[in-house]
Amino acid sequence: MTLTTATAEERKSGTGETVAMRTPTSFAATEIRPEVAPSGEAHVESRDFSIFYGDNQAVKSMSAKIPSGLVTAIIGPSGCGKSTFLRGVNRMNDLIPNCHVKGELIFNHENVYAANIDVVQLRQRVGMVFQKPNPFPKSIFDNIAYGPRLQGIRNKRRLMEIVESSLQRAALWEEVKDRLSQNALGLSGGQQQRMCLARALAVNPEILLMDEPTSALDPRATARIEDLIGELRGKYTIIIVTHNMQQAARVSDLTAFMYEGVLVEFGDTQRLFTNPREKRTEDYITGRFG
Numbered sequence: 001m002t003l004t005t006a007t008a009e010e011r012k013s014g015t016g017e018t019v020a021m022r023t024p025t026s027f028a029a030t031e032i033r034p035e036v037a038p039s040g041e042a043h044v045e046s047r048d049f050s051i052f053y054g055d056n057q058a059v060k061s062m063s064a065k066i067p068s069g070l071v072t073a074i075i076g077p078s079g080c081g082k083s084t085f086l087r088g089v090n091r092m093n094d095l096i097p098n099c100h101v102k103g104e105l106i107f108n109h110e111n112v113y114a115a116n117i118d119v120v121q122l123r124q125r126v127g128m129v130f131q132k133p134n135p136f137p138k139s140i141f142d143n144i145a146y147g148p149r150l151q152g153i154r155n156k157r158r159l160m161e162i163v164e165s166s167l168q169r170a171a172l173w174e175e176v177k178d179r180l181s182q183n184a185l186g187l188s189g190g191q192q193q194r195m196c197l198a199r200a201l202a203v204n205p206e207i208l209l210m211d212e213p214t215s216a217l218d219p220r221a222t223a224r225i226e227d228l229i230g231e232l233r234g235k236y237t238i239i240i241v242t243h244n245m246q247q248a249a250r251v252s253d254l255t256a257f258m259y260e261g262v263l264v265e266f267g268d269t270q271r272l273f274t275n276p277r278e279k280r281t282e283d284y285i286t287g288r289f290g
Contacts, residue, residue: 042106043068043207043237044089049103051084051093058084060261061103066254071229071238073252073269075245077289081261082241086209089239090126091119108206124151127200131212133192135184140176143184143195147203162202170198171228190221197228208232210240214247226251245285249273257281 042065051059059081066072074082084093091112093099104111112122124147136143144163153159163180167173172194176187184195193213200208210229214222229238229251242248248255249269256266257278265272265281276282283289 041068042066043108044239045104045106046085047104047106049085049088049101049105051081051088051099051101053096054098058261059088062263064256064263064266066237066239068237069234070253071233071240071251072254072256073248074239074241074256074258075243075248076258076264076284078243080258082258083211085258086211086239086241087128089207089209090123090128091117092123092128094119124203125205126207126209127203127205128209128211129193129197129200129213132216133189133196135187135192135195137183137185139181140184140187140195141180144199144202147199151203166198166202167195169201169232170194171224171231172198188221190217190224193217193221193225194228197225205236207237207239210238212241212243215243222247245273257284259284 044066046062046064049059049062050057062085074086076082087093088101088105089107089112093101101113105113107122107126110117136146138146141163144166145159148159148162153162164173164177167176172191175191176195184192187195193216197208197213214225217225226247229240232238233253240248240252252269254267255269255272257264257272257276257280259280265276265278267277272281273285276285
């Protein structure tokens with residue numbers, strides 16, 4: 001599923017003339033109808049879900065169903081609530097003072113914000129790869145084995161199997177198999193990001209959250225990560241936040257567009273990029289604002 005350069009240019013410029021830049025007017029969350037994803041069983045579902053930083057409402061009454069086994073991209077301008085929502089799925093926002101939520105966020109039929117939820121177990125089931133690679137100042141082996149050890153796995157042979165399998169899934173095994181005892185900080189940026197992906201996979205999560213995973217990488221490393229997303233499709237439910245609309249078009253099955261904390265439109269990626277239902281979505285993807 002791709003958005004060709006010709007199509008992107010045609011939608012941006014129409015007859016080839018420069019499109020005047022304009023900012024859309026603000027709109028209330030109540031104007032947006034919750035949209036159910038077109039296929040697949042819901043793995044994550046937000047129900048009138050809001051996230052607040054103190055009095056500031058960063059995510060506004062978001063309702064959507066994210067299917068299992070597909071790649072869902074979240075796009076929108078900076079500060080629109082994309083990363084805030086993503087971190088809400090595995091409760092990373094709990095670490096931010098004065099952050100609180102309203103509504104429900106359902107994962108496997110359970111509200112992840114219920115009082116009885118074990119947050120440590122939740123984050124093992126919902127892995128995350130951040131914008132910048134964040135390797136631990138440890139060996140490559142110890143980085144990958146960190147999560148399994150927290151799960152109580154101590155057998156060296158079993159740990160080695162997990163490390164090798166995880167690095168293979170992250171397409172990094174052949175590059176590092178002879179230097180597993182070396183410090184992970186010695187890897188290149190692209191290798192570090194793939195190692196962080198392997199570290200997330202080592203605990204066998206059901207969901208992978210990716211927050212701008214290629215924004216700090218060069219084009220070659222970006223292509224490797226995008227290829228990996230394609231290879232992992234179907235094995236995991238993947239939610240990726242990206243500013244790069246071409247990347248969203250390349251890697252995702254579904255795309256959600258957010259603006260000012262509101263879910264404006266959510267549906268099939270090809271349909272959203274070629275025939276958006278909302279004027280605001282069209283204005284954003286054609287470059288009229290950003």
